[in-house]
Amino acid sequence: MTVAAGIGYALIALGPSLSLFISVIAKKPFLILTVLSSTLLWLVSLIMLSGLWRGFLPFKSTAWWPYAILVFTSVCFQEGLRILLWKAYLRLEDMLDAFADRLSKPRLFLTDKMQIALAGGLGHGVAHAVFFCLSLLTPSFGPATYYADRCTWMPFFLISAIIALAFVTIHTFSMVIAFNGYAESKRVDQYFVPTVHLIAGMLTLINFAPGGCIISIPLLYFMAALTLIHCGKMAWRRLVDEQRRGITLQ
Amino acid sequence: MEGSILDSLGKELIGVMSPVSICMLLVVLLVSILSPSSSFPSSPTPTPIVTAANLVYSENPSDSTTQKFEGALLNAAVFIVLIAVVTFILVLLYYYNFTNFLKHYMRLSAFLILTTMGGAIFLSLISHFSLPFDAPTCFLSLFNFSVLGVVSVFGRGVPIIITQTYTVILGIITAAWFTQLPEWTTWGLLVALALYDLVAVLAPGGPLKILVELSQSRDDDLPALVYEARPTVSTSSGGGRRNGGLGLLVGGVSDNSSVELQNLATTIGNHSNEEIAVDDERERMRNERSDDQGETIPLVVANSSEIGVVDEERSPLVEMVAGEGRDGGDGNEEAMTAGIKLGLGDFVFYSVLVGRAAMYDLMTVYACYLAIISGLACTLILLSVCRRALPALPISIALGVIFYFLTRLLMEPFVVQTSTNLMMF
Numbered sequence: 295m296t297v298a299a300g301i302g303y304a305l306i307a308l309g310p311s312l313s314l315f316i317s318v319i320a321k322k323p324f325l326i327l328t329v330l331s332s333t334l335l336w337l338v339s340l341i342m343l344s345g346l347w348r349g350f351l352p353f354k355s356t357a358w359w360p361y362a363i364l365v366f367t368s369v370c371f372q373e374g375l376r377i378l379l380w381k382a383y384l385r386l387e388d389m390l391d392a393f394a395d396r397l398s399k400p401r402l403f404l405t406d407k408m409q410i411a412l413a414g415g416l417g418h419g420v421a422h423a424v425f426f427c428l429s430l431l432t433p434s435f436g437p438a439t440y441y442a443d444r445c446t447w448m449p450f451f452l453i454s455a456i457i458a459l460a461f462v463t464i465h466t467f468s469m470v471i472a473f474n475g476y477a478e479s480k481r482v483d484q485y486f487v488p489t490v491h492l493i494a495g496m497l498t499l500i501n502f503a504p505g506g507c508i509i510s511i512p513l514l515y516f517m518a519a520l521t522l523i524h525c526g527k528m529a530w531r532r533l534v535d536e537q538r539r540g541i542t543l544q
Numbered sequence: 545m546e547g548s549i550l551d552s553l554g555k556e557l558i559g560v561m562s563p564v565s566i567c568m569l570l571v572v573l574l575v576s577i578l579s580p581s582s583s584f585p586s587s588p589t590p591t592p593i594v595t596a597a598n599l600v601y602s603e604n605p606s607d608s609t610t611q612k613f614e615g616a617l618l619n620a621a622v623f624i625v626l627i628a629v630v631t632f633i634l635v636l637l638y639y640y641n642f643t644n645f646l647k648h649y650m651r652l653s654a655f656l657i658l659t660t661m662g663g664a665i666f667l668s669l670i671s672h673f674s675l676p677f678d679a680p681t682c683f684l685s686l687f688n689f690s691v692l693g694v695v696s697v698f699g700r701g702v703p704i705i706i707t708q709t710y711t712v713i714l715g716i717i718t719a720a721w722f723t724q725l726p727e728w729t730t731w732g733l734l735v736a737l738a739l740y741d742l743v744a745v746l747a748p749g750g751p752l753k754i755l756v757e758l759s760q761s762r763d764d765d766l767p768a769l770v771y772e773a774r775p776t777v778s779t780s781s782g783g784g785r786r787n788g789g790l791g792l793l794v795g796g797v798s799d800n801s802s803v804e805l806q807n808l809a810t811t812i813g814n815h816s817n818e819e820i821a822v823d824d825e826r827e828r829m830r831n832e833r834s835d836d837q838g839e840t841i842p843l844v845v846a847n848s849s850e851i852g853v854v855d856e857e858r859s860p861l862v863e864m865v866a867g868e869g870r871d872g873g874d875g876n877e878e879a880m881t882a883g884i885k886l887g888l889g890d891f892v893f894y895s896v897l898v899g900r901a902a903m904y905d906l907m908t909v910y911a912c913y914l915a916i917i918s919g920l921a922c923t924l925i926l927l928s929v930c931r932r933a934l935p936a937l938p939i940s941i942a943l944g945v946i947f948y949f950l951t952r953l954l955m956e957p958f959v960v961q962t963s964t965n966l967m968m969f
Binding site for chain 1: 548549550551552553554555557558905906907910911914915917918921947950951954955957958959960961962963964965966967968969
């Protein structure tokens with residue numbers, strides 16, 4: 295029974311990414327490589343962050359502000375990393391285009407670019423879910439379960455799976471938004487992503503209050519839905535534009 | 545509408561990575577299922593198993609750290625010496641053309657691994673899940689399973705997918721057995737093997753280097769257990785080989801380069817020889833013609849257009865001549881498929897690392913998996929740059945060990961602290 299529960303938690307956190315992976319990513323080997331390298335990058339960033347904070351942990355006081363600083367620095371660090379990733383992606387795009395020219399094949403389509411961005415985001419999201427949720431699931435396969443003190447309605451594993459799902463969504467699609475924003479140099483999109491990430495990170499601080507998870511989880515899902523809708527609208531707009539341009543060219 | 549270049553880019557990388565991933569995944573599952581009960585029935589339960597890898601020093605949890613460290617070093621040294629000796633014997637045998645003996649010996653060791661070690665693992669699995677299974681059926685199916693494995697190891701005309709499957713199975717079984725070693729010995733062994741691999745493949749006079757060069761000069765298969773990531777389109781291994789050779793003749797380039805060989809003495813005293821060889825003559829040819837930017841592109845180039853060309857272009861000579869004028873792009877050399885070869889030893893020791901990580905926590909498993917896979921990718925990219933036999937262990941093992949300890953010492957407290965407070969970002 296607990297094995298089933300453990301698998302269930304894992305699927306709650308990673309199910310949507312899994313179906314995204316199978317339906318979009320797995321068909322193109324290059325996208326799989328993108329996912330893997332972006333996951334690795336996220337892991338490296340997490341290790342660097344934890345190296346930074348290792349001296350201060352564990353916090354002795356039960357105050358919430360050290361955590362606020364921690365979340366703030368982490369988000370800033372990771373958003374800086376996203377800019378680096380964009381720079382790397384630009385070089386990659388040049389290389390791929392040059393390569394396509396040599397093979398006399400068409401250059402990267404808009405959908406290709408979006409798929410690469412999606413794969414990069416999925417890597418970040420999966421890494422988040424794996425390290426913050428999945429890697430703590432081992433005890434849930436055992437005979438007992440665990441409840442966090444401040445949120446006693448659900449087992450700890452279920453809560454972390456639900457929160458992880460929200461973050462997976464945010465990470466995955468904000469990468470698409472960010473890359474698009476950089477490509478079109480639209481300020482709004484460029485600032486939208488770090489803001490959402492920071493707000494979502496800060497929202498988890500509400501969990502510090504007893505019973506706070508009741509409030510924080512709906513808010514978190516509101517942010518996730520916002521990211522999703524924004525990304526959907528943006529992708530739709532770009533695709534329609536692209537199609538129209540294609541028709542006028544012909 | 546023409547397909548975009550993303551469609552097939554990096555296919556060969558994935559072709560090598562996916563079996564390695566499958567192997568690691570299954571070893572991790574095996575380890576996490578079996579490690580609480582912690583004993584395969586055939587091993588004497590109270591005392592730890594005695595293998596070639598801990599002849600000198602058997603680790604005791606109560607020993608002091610220095611004692612463990614010295615013991616692990618000693619064990620690793622003895623194991624490496626043993627492997628080196630066995631490899632030299634194999635090279636000698638191969639040098640004096642005892643190829644058939646070597647092949648039969650490989651078959652015998654594959655049979656022994658599949659029956660005894662595989663059987664033991666199977667037994668402990670069915671006893672763990674308490675599945676009822678009568679002895680004659682068990683014996684018969686195990687025998688059938690092993691015989692098919694033996695046939696597939698060097699068999700001609702066996703579908704490549706079966707050979708690949710059995711190579712992975714052999715890797716899983718051996719790796720699962722190696723995870724029985726005590727902790728410090730495992731780490732010492734892994735690091736020592738990576739160093740040995742580096743020397744044996746790259747140093748002049750290294751046994752594996754000699755072996756690879758010998759087999760290239762004879763245009764022969766390596767007498768060893770190798771995973772070939774060949775596209776499944778090619779009909780039989782013989783055909784693939786011949787085509788490759790012809791292509792080389794025409795292209796006027798030297799033979800395929802192999803990546804690495806490595807040898808391993810298994811627990812029950814039989815030795816199976818493992819290696820990695822990569823044929824990248826295609827990239828080489830491609831680069832001779834258009835050697836403008838060879839650094840990161842070639843691997844990608846070779847992968848780009850091999851779909852659909854394979855069957856229609858059975859006369860490489862003509863195609864090659866015709867292709868001479870064009871720049872890149874055409875899939876001619878790709879018709880002569882000879883994929884990347886990865887030695888079974890690398891499968892085994894990657895999986896040993898991950899399996900050892902699985903005994904600590906899942907977090908270290910993920911970190912080590914990512915590190916190993918990225919190390920493998922680095923090796924493959926290096927391969928397309930260097931065009932010669934390369935050891936596959938050093939980069940991956942180094943990254944894996946580094947990430948294991950970083951994760952364990954730095955990341956785990958951090959992640960546990962934040963996420964038990966339901967803090968995420």
